Amino acid sequence: MAKCAICGKTTIFVNKVSHSHRVTSKKQRANLQRVKAIVNGEKKRIWVCTKCLKAGKVQKAI
Template identity: 55%
Template sequence: MANLCEICGKGERSGNNVSHSHLKTKRTWKPNIQRVKGVMNGEIQKINVCTRCLRSGKVQRAI
């Protein structure tokens, strides 16, 4: 599944794990993407949406 919200564009972020001894290794944070049936451009489609957009009401879910 794509790690990209089709509404807000939120995607994968990168950074470092930092250990107690301050050694750094690369890591990624992935958004919580859900595949839902939603109304987009007046028609029902399956879209990839982050949970923040679902909770804030930016997506109208289709029943």
């Protein structure tokens, strides 16, 4: 997937640590939703993270 059109949040790479402290690499993806939103006065489908949706940073098109 892409990244959030509002805040730019995207995939990050982290270390997964087991009980025996063996370290392996892991991807953490942002919770992105495809939303119809009003951008510059016109309706567009954009990828938006749920944090931006909950904060009201996106005006949804109906």
